[in-house]
Amino acid sequence: MAARVDPGDDFRRVLGRFPTGVTIVTAQAADRPVGMAVNSFTSVSLDPPLILFCAARSSTTWPHIRSAGAFTVNVLGEDHGALCRVFAHKGTDRFNGVRYRTGATGAPVLDGVAAHLDCRIDALHTAGDHVIVVGRVEDHHADDRVRPLVFHGGTYAGLQPEPTHRTEGEEH
Numbered sequence: 435m436a437a438r439v440d441p442g443d444d445f446r447r448v449l450g451r452f453p454t455g456v457t458i459v460t461a462q463a464a465d466r467p468v469g470m471a472v473n474s475f476t477s478v479s480l481d482p483p484l485i486l487f488c489a490a491r492s493s494t495t496w497p498h499i500r501s502a503g504a505f506t507v508n509v510l511g512e513d514h515g516a517l518c519r520v521f522a523h524k525g526t527d528r529f530n531g532v533r534y535r536t537g538a539t540g541a542p543v544l545d546g547v548a549a550h551l552d553c554r555i556d557a558l559h560t561a562g563d564h565v566i567v568v569g570r571v572e573d574h575h576a577d578d579r580v581r582p583l584v585f586h587g588g589t590y591a592g593l594q595p596e597p598t599h600r601t602e603g604e605e606h
């Protein structure tokens with residue numbers, strides 16, 4: 435019989451070996467903007483245009499996003515490590531000093547991000563202690579000048595350009 439996988443630090447450490455980008459998922463709640471750091475974002479479908487992220491069922495921000503019915507995925511740039519920490523921290527005014535505009539679905543689009551996708555909630559799938567949130571993209575934009583933030587092994591990094599691999603006999 436397979437050993438039980440303990441949901442503790444070792445499982446987290448193994449999952450953390452997989453490098454990801456980092457996003458802040460925002461929404462416009464009834465009385466204020468809300469947002470949370472999310473690295474479970476991924477693309478799903480080109481036609482129709484679908485993406486997903488996984489929201490912890492314990493999150494206090496997720497119910498506001500669900501009620502709004504729409505959200506923006508803000509893809510963070512390499513200078514956004516500190517901003518990401520703010521949006522993962524409970525009990526602070528996360529939007530204090532943050533510049534943003536209102537996107538196509540009404541959710542905040544943060545200034546200076548590498549890309550953003552404005553989405554409406556298309557489907558929800560409960561999966562263990564998370565909810566898989568499928569969003570239908572209604573608007574999107576990328577700023578190719580902003581290099582993305584990378585999350586790996588519990589720390590933030592920038593994306594290094596690919597090293598030049600020289601093959602024998604190759605002209606230089």
Ligand SMILES: Cc1cc2nc3c(=O)[nH]c(=O)nc-3n(C[C@H](O)[C@H](O)[C@H](O)COP(=O)(O)O)c2cc1C
Pocket residue numbers: 456469470471472473474475487488489490492493494495496518519521522523524585
């Ligand atoms: C790099 C990083 C990635 C995260 N990714 C997710 C995620 O994909 N889904 C999620 O529910 N929480 C994720 N979190 C945690 C949430 O940002 C954090 O638990 C949440 O904002 C806590 O506050 P809340 O109760 O207001 O949601 C991540 C945190 C960090 C620092």
